[in-house]
Amino acid sequence: MAVYVLGHKNPDTDSITAAIAFAELQKKLGVDAVPARQGDLNPESELVLKKFEVEVPELVTDVTDKQYMLVDHSDIKQAPDNWDKGELLAIVDHHKVGDITTPNPIFFCAMPVGCTGTVLYKLYVDLYKKEIDPKVAGLMLSAILSDTVLFKSATCTPDDKAVAEELAKIAGVDDMMAWGMEMAKAKSAVEGVAPKDLIFRDYKDFNMGGKTVGIGQLELVSLDLVANMKDDLYEAMKEVKEEGNRHSVFLMLTDIMQEGTELMVVTDDPSIVEKAFGKPLEGRSVWLPGVMSRKKQMVPPLEKAFGA
Numbered sequence: 393m394a395v396y397v398l399g400h401k402n403p404d405t406d407s408i409t410a411a412i413a414f415a416e417l418q419k420k421l422g423v424d425a426v427p428a429r430q431g432d433l434n435p436e437s438e439l440v441l442k443k444f445e446v447e448v449p450e451l452v453t454d455v456t457d458k459q460y461m462l463v464d465h466s467d468i469k470q471a472p473d474n475w476d477k478g479e480l481l482a483i484v485d486h487h488k489v490g491d492i493t494t495p496n497p498i499f500f501c502a503m504p505v506g507c508t509g510t511v512l513y514k515l516y517v518d519l520y521k522k523e524i525d526p527k528v529a530g531l532m533l534s535a536i537l538s539d540t541v542l543f544k545s546a547t548c549t550p551d552d553k554a555v556a557e558e559l560a561k562i563a564g565v566d567d568m569m570a571w572g573m574e575m576a577k578a579k580s581a582v583e584g585v586a587p588k589d590l591i592f593r594d595y596k597d598f599n600m601g602g603k604t605v606g607i608g609q610l611e612l613v614s615l616d617l618v619a620n621m622k623d624d625l626y627e628a629m630k631e632v633k634e635e636g637n638r639h640s641v642f643l644m645l646t647d648i649m650q651e652g653t654e655l656m657v658v659t660d661d662p663s664i665v666e667k668a669f670g671k672p673l674e675g676r677s678v679w680l681p682g683v684m685s686r687k688k689q690m691v692p693p694l695e696k697a698f699g700a
Contacts (some may be wrong), residue, residue, distance in 0.1 A: 394426045395481060396452050396460040400470035401430045402595045405437045405538040405575075409531035410463035410508040411449055413524075414484055417515060418461070420522045425461070428452035430472055434593050436538060436579040443571075444530040444563070464508045466490035469597040469604075484511055486539075486547075487687055491599070506547040507539035513555045530563035537572035538579070541611060541648050545685045576648055580612045587621065587628035591643055598691065600698035603639035606632060607694075609686050611646045615654060618645060622656070626676055629658045640664065642694075644686060645677075652681040655690075667697035 397415040399407020411427040418425035427449040433441070441448060452458075455478035462483045467490035468475065475492065482499040483492070486508050503511045509532035516522050524532070536556045540548035543556075560568045582590060595608035612618065618625065625643060633641045640659035647653070656677045657665055666672040669680055683689045 393459055394424050396426050396428045396455065396458055397463060398428045398430055398452060398455075398460060398472055399463050400465035400467075400596065401472075402592050403429050403431050403437070404434065404464075404594050405440055406508050406535040407464040408433060408437045408449065409440065409535040410484065410512060412446060413509065413512045413528050413532050414461065414463050414482075414515075416525065416528050417512065417520065417522060421520065426450065434579070435581045436575050439575060439578040440531060440534040444527045444534075446527055446531060462492075463512075466492050466502070467596075467598070468492055469599060484508060484515070486511055488691075503551075505549050506545060506552040507536040509533070509535035509539070509559075510549075510552050510555045513559065524559070524562055526563050529559045530565060533559035533563055533565060533568060534571070534575060537568060538575060541646075541684050542569065542572045542576065544648065544651055545688075546682075547685045547688045576611065576613055580610075580614075580617055582610070582612075582617050582621065587624040588632065590621075590625065591628055591632055591641075596686070597636070597638070598695075600639075600695050603698060604636060605694065605698065606636065606638050606641040607644065607686055607690060608642070609644040609646055611648055613647075613649055615645055615647045615650075622677075626656060626658070629656065633658045642690070644683075644690060646684050648684070651684060652679060653683040653690075654679050655683075664694070664697050668693040 397411045399411050415425040415427040429449045430453055454473040456474040458478040460478050461481050466483050466485050480494050485502040486505050516524050533556055536552050540552050565571055591608045598605045629641045643656040645654040654677050662673050671678050
């Protein structure tokens, strides 16, 4: 029976590549593992798979009567449909422990690092003593560069940097920072893309204090790229809020060169922003210097403000 390996909904590069890398590791362990995805690839992920000549994982959004493994998340809101009607066998992650539960013990590995790719490297090398295919190493390297925002994110650890160096050697990537900038430019591609598609390019829903809160992120080489799109983005955010009966929708416009985020907000309670970040909304947004990580710098203060 095939075992599907899936990242979260609205997959980013880490979710896509981790599904492939963990499936490859499972194959080395004798499991009939199939990498899958829960949504379309973003431009950065497309570039990464093309560079390392790896096929796009198949689309799987419902795991009813399937055996499956999860990477890069353990939250119900990000999990495949009918997650509780399939058999979950394993989770590999680098986020806080989510709310998925299982009736039986499973393999669960979560580490406080900047990327699932870093966790997978340790599973390959330290736990299972398996070689990493150069193409897979390239995918894992790319995920680390993406998730840590070229090692600038607050989530980045010394382990992420050390693992990236080793993966670059295996993958034959001579200048990983140059490759990282090429990826960042692809991630910044916004021209001609519908505002709602940009919101959902890298988006997650969270349960905070019993309320549904959506947080999207656009990582950009310059905020100038969206300067003329903010009105349209704001209107699309209002639609997303209403359609999903959400309490709040936040959109992080993260400038990777300035190392900060302009946070756009649509919410039932504007005071939540000052409660979380110590700065009030200025109209529809607020500038948060040094904030680049949704996982470490956005979600925890918001959860505290919501009383989650």
